[in-house]
Amino acid sequence: MHYVVLKGHRGGYQLTLKQSGAFTAIIAELSELFVKLSREQAGQDEEQIVGFKIDTENRLFTEREKRQIQELIEQYPQFRVEQIESGVMTKTAARAWKEQDSIHLSRLVIRSGQEVQIDGDVLFIGAVHRGGILRATGSIFVVGKIEGVVHAGFPDQEEAIVVGDLSQAIQVRIADNVDILADSDQAFTPRSVTYINDLHLLDYGNLDELKVIRPKLYNKIGEA
Template sequence: MHYVVLKGHQGGYQLTLKQNGGFTEIIAELSALFAKLNQERADQAQPDEKIVGFKIDTENRLLTDEEKQKIQALIEQYPQFRVEQIESGVMTRAAAQEWKEQDSLHTSRLVIRSGQEVKIDGDVLFIGAVHRGGILRATGSVYVIGTIEGVIHAGYPDQETAIVVGDLSQAIQVRIADNVDILADSDQTFTPRSVTYINDLHLLDYGDLDELKTIRPKLYNKIGEA
């Protein structure tokens, strides 16, 4: 029975390591396969010197770091072959916890004073206060019920689909991903239903919560299902 399946794709190849195969058997099959591939390239009239990349799918098997290193070393003993990535259909516990944090709405009652910077993973319902000179960063969206007099940064560092909902009339600055708007001298009008977002031109823009279905359809549907 074959525990290693090789398929070609544009720009390289994919190796599927069947989850029902023992690691020893898989290593043996990989050794035979790459010895054969190496010989075939050597037998060409004009050997192709281009480096060939392999993406490896381990199905529902989670390899240890040591097992990944063994596979990578086996393949890359041939200079013309390299491993581009190794992916699995299952998550590590750490990755699952990180995903849960990112997908959760956190409630924060923090008071962030001048000179302080607080970072929160995921979306946050903020009912605390950010004093002038303080910074609140969230990797997701921020829903403001509290008071923002300092800087609020959603989508940190590069999540452009994040939004800020709420009254930013006292805020010094608002950021989403790497877009910044100085509000201290702005004539932008805010209400508790204001939405700050990045538009299709990749610029910070403002709207109302009633427009969320148009601004962020996926987020609107997610909230509607909650």
């Protein structure tokens, strides 16, 4: 069974490390793959560096395991690891957000027809059913399930963000900006960030980009 999937993308490659594979099996496949890739690159422009973005699916590697992967790939001078990301949020990150004074923990189940508003930032581990609305004056960090509407930065705080998986949500709002997700092909993971960009439009990114998207918030909560 193949536990390493390689796909090309603009400017480099995407490596998916299947969560079902043992780490030793993944390392073995990576070793074989990069021997082959190195041979294919031989004779080409030696100054061109090929970058790899690595997705570990819903699995968190330890820092030691990440270093082992990076060292394996970067023993070949023409290859570089650009980032290693997972589709899950660490409990440490969730606890760090909760420990901030302005962040409220909510386990509510918001049913169809219900609207709930929370002052400040909220770490939401409950559920919003279709027809329900979760509204916060600050940012919303989603660990629970959103099938209805999530509205951060109410009524006019454009610096607010929404972090989390909105793949089942009907709609996302920040301040007075709205995106109808039911009609969107936007892909989400638990590490997705929804925010208002410099053009005052709703935009999407990843937690790894938080330092650029919202530097003040990044400095407040640290790396996630």
